[in-house]
Amino acid sequence: MTEFGEAKLQVRGVDKYFDRFHVLAAIDLHLEANEFVSIVGASGCGKSTLLNIIAGLTPPSTGEVLVDGHIVRGPGSDRGMIFQNYSLFPWLSVADNIAFGLKLKGVSRSRQKEKIAYYLEVVGLSQFANAYPKQLSGGMKQRVAIARALANEPEVLLMDEPFGALDAQTREQMQLFLLNLWEQTHTTILTITHDVEEAIFLSQRIYIMSAHPGRIKAEIRVDLDRDRDLETKLTPKFIEIQRQVLHQLRQ
Numbered sequence: 001m002t003e004f005g006e007a008k009l010q011v012r013g014v015d016k017y018f019d020r021f022h023v024l025a026a027i028d029l030h031l032e033a034n035e036f037v038s039i040v041g042a043s044g045c046g047k048s049t050l051l052n053i054i055a056g057l058t059p060p061s062t063g064e065v066l067v068d069g070h071i072v073r074g075p076g077s078d079r080g081m082i083f084q085n086y087s088l089f090p091w092l093s094v095a096d097n098i099a100f101g102l103k104l105k106g107v108s109r110s111r112q113k114e115k116i117a118y119y120l121e122v123v124g125l126s127q128f129a130n131a132y133p134k135q136l137s138g139g140m141k142q143r144v145a146i147a148r149a150l151a152n153e154p155e156v157l158l159m160d161e162p163f164g165a166l167d168a169q170t171r172e173q174m175q176l177f178l179l180n181l182w183e184q185t186h187t188t189i190l191t192i193t194h195d196v197e198e199a200i201f202l203s204q205r206i207y208i209m210s211a212h213p214g215r216i217k218a219e220i221r222v223d224l225d226r227d228r229d230l231e232t233k234l235t236p237k238f239i240e241i242q243r244q245v246l247h248q249l250r251q
């Protein structure tokens with residue numbers, strides 16, 4: 001239980017060793033339902049390892065991860081994962097990529113069609129249902145990956161540097177897109193990034209990690225209105241939060 005009641009996602013006392021190499025130490029964090037939280041930290045501090053543990057792809061050495069109070073014991077449809085490199089199936093159309101998890105779950109064909117149409121609309125790609133990944137730009141591929149994850153209706157969406165492979169302008173468009181999507185769908189989202197500006201722009205809270213071994217060294221609440229646009233990045237409040245985060249990272 002947290003001060004807000006039962007958290008949507010909880011990481012409790014997680015340590016991770018690869019052989020004798022201590023990658024993560026005493027990680028505690030939580031996400032409330034509908035929260036957008038980011039983890040920032042330098043390259044190599046263990047962010048991806050932590051996200052993989054939450055996704056159930058890597059077991060923790062000690063500690064546990066809980067979703068809605070249930071211990072995570074492996075990958076599950078309650079957690080959707082978005083990787084930096086899109087990870088779409090190149091031989092499947094956009095619609096079939098989105099339907100992939102639904103087919104595995106035995107969702108009826110008519111329900112699959114409804115969901116494909118709905119999530120293509122949500123990510124603004126309705127006219128690309130029959131296109132193949134190689135015909136899409138990087139930003140579009142990532143929107144398909146997000147639609148595919150959302151179609152499974154996960155309790156938590158986990159994103160590993162989701163816009164890391166995109167150019168600066170597309171990256172800003174995708175930030176706006178993701179913020180808008182979060183407002184529409186009320187999904188609980190956890191991202192990891194080393195882009196401080198992106199973390200502040202998107203999140204309600206930020207965990208800052210230090211390295212060797214990776215620890216949560218600070219938590220910063222992003223006290224900005226939910227209604228944000230690119231101009232928000234130029235406001236004194238935004239810049240002050242950026243200063244606080246950078247200060248923690250450099251200490």
Ligand SMILES: Nc1ncnc2c1ncn2[C@@H]1O[C@H](COP(=O)(O)OP(=O)(O)OP(=O)(O)O)[C@@H](O)[C@H]1O
Binds near residue numbers: 041
């Ligand atoms: N399977 C593994 N076996 C051994 N060491 C690993 C393994 N996976 C990660 N590591 C090591 O753990 C440390 C943390 O790696 P991780 O990828 O989690 O960091 P990161 O913060 O996500 O880095 P980046 O931002 O560069 O992706 C690194 O030193 C890495 O070499």
